[in-house]
Amino acid sequence: MQPNLKALFERLLRSEVDFVLVGGFAAMIHGSTLVTQDLDICAAITDAQVAKLREALKDLHPWHRMNPAVHLSFLDHPRSIAGINNIYLQTDLGVLDVLSETQPAGNFQQLKSRAVELAIYGHKCKIIAIEDLIKIKEAMKRPKDLQAAEELRVIAKLVRSL
16 A cells, blocks of 8 residues: 555544644645655653554554564554553554654644634644644754745744734
8 A cells, every 4th residue: 555644644643543743744744845655743651542543553564663663563562561661563544653752843632722723624723832842842953844944933933924
């Protein structure tokens, strides 16, 4: 199956997983022209949220991508989420990273309190505040992230002037 981040995002919206969209896909929704190769969300990593995520992804063969030699299924591993802060998955629809915090902007609850809520594909979705996204992109210091931060600063300035 070809990567399809839009379909993966729609799947998450239907799943009722409580998340804030972060990363490149969020930047695109804010108006960035840069393309992303994965879907990043920030969520509280709890038993209930992981169960919803597993249910949403069960037919997409989700596996933990950080150790490809082992190829562990997310449907079975980890058995306990104690001490888990991030989940990095490969699915039939593309890469999904689930983060419990995005420094320097903060943890899930902090991001959620400042997030923008939009209706996307017929569902309400929390999108990281553009100011938080700029902070994160600047802190990463990679050329593509610095470029995204600059573009987002221009977008934020335009929005404020409306």
